[in-house]
Amino acid sequence: SAMLVVGVAHLYGLYDVAVNHQVARQYLEDAVMNGEHAGLAELGNIYAKGLGVRQNNKTALKYLQRGSELGDPGSKTQIGHFYREGTAGFPKDIAKAVKLYSIASKAGFPDAHYHLGLLHLEGGVGIKKDYGKAFKLFAMSAKHGHMLSIYQLGLMYLHGKNGVKSCTNAVKYLKAIAEKGSWLKLANEAHKEYNDGHYTSALMKYSILGAQGLEIAQMNTAHMFERGLGITPYLFSSTSGKSSQNSANSRH
Numbered sequence: 001s002a003m004l005v006v007g008v009a010h011l012y013g014l015y016d017v018a019v020n021h022q023v024a025r026q027y028l029e030d031a032v033m034n035g036e037h038a039g040l041a042e043l044g045n046i047y048a049k050g051l052g053v054r055q056n057n058k059t060a061l062k063y064l065q066r067g068s069e070l071g072d073p074g075s076k077t078q079i080g081h082f083y084r085e086g087t088a089g090f091p092k093d094i095a096k097a098v099k100l101y102s103i104a105s106k107a108g109f110p111d112a113h114y115h116l117g118l119l120h121l122e123g124g125v126g127i128k129k130d131y132g133k134a135f136k137l138f139a140m141s142a143k144h145g146h147m148l149s150i151y152q153l154g155l156m157y158l159h160g161k162n163g164v165k166s167c168t169n170a171v172k173y174l175k176a177i178a179e180k181g182s183w184l185k186l187a188n189e190a191h192k193e194y195n196d197g198h199y200t201s202a203l204m205k206y207s208i209l210g211a212q213g214l215e216i217a218q219m220n221t222a223h224m225f226e227r228g229l230g231i232t233p234y235l236f237s238s239t240s241g242k243s244s245q246n247s248a249n250s251r252h
Helices: 002-012 021-033 038-049 057-069 073-085 094-106 110-122 131-142 147-159 167-178 182-195 199-211 215-227 242-249
Strands: none
Touching: 002 021, 002 038, 021 038, 038 057, 038 073, 057 073, 073 094, 073 110, 073 215, 094 110, 110 131, 110 147, 131 147, 147 167, 182 199, 182 215, 199 215
16 A cells, blocks of 8 residues: 555655654554554564664564464564564574464565575574575565575575576676665665764664665664664654764764
8 A cells, every 4th residue: 555655665765755763653553554464564663673662572572463463474574583583582493483484485475585595595403404495585585676685696606506506697696786785885884883883873774774684784783772782762763864863973
């Protein structure tokens, strides 16, 4: 629906729309009221990360569990993240993460394809390393323009992990990433600010990148929240992003 699209645009600053988490939350709540269950995952994300509200795992889980019960693959995927990382009060349980990712993947959710593919690529407790499955899942996600899946396909071709080493295909996929590489600049800025102790600004940037599917940014965001780094009350309540930036600048 239009309400869902506008809400997501304000939440992540898409389509040249300025980030405004309070406006985003209102649109998403309206979308959910009109039966757009996908909005529940975004509302859960807002409360899990404290975007324009006080961070509250209990409220986040209320939205995510409701979404999961209604079959929303985004909600299942987010809960899967919590189990995989052992955050938001969830015990670390890779088997449960795999189960939730698998359900969401079967529903055609690109981000679930990607995260399930990563688990098969890396292997570990509760899941067998399987390059064939990983490649298939990344390819499914890449068809939807999932940036990190395209990147993983490039690496798999480069190192022959899909059974076929092809520099031509590796270059094709990695070039596609380079041409859309504004995220890399933001990631480098976040890393530098974190190392320099400018945690507020770093946390904002990691949160934006995490919302776009960059796994390392999601892990860094979780790490910072767990340790209270960069968090102030209503940190992300950006009427235009300026209040948070001012908070970050005060640390310089």
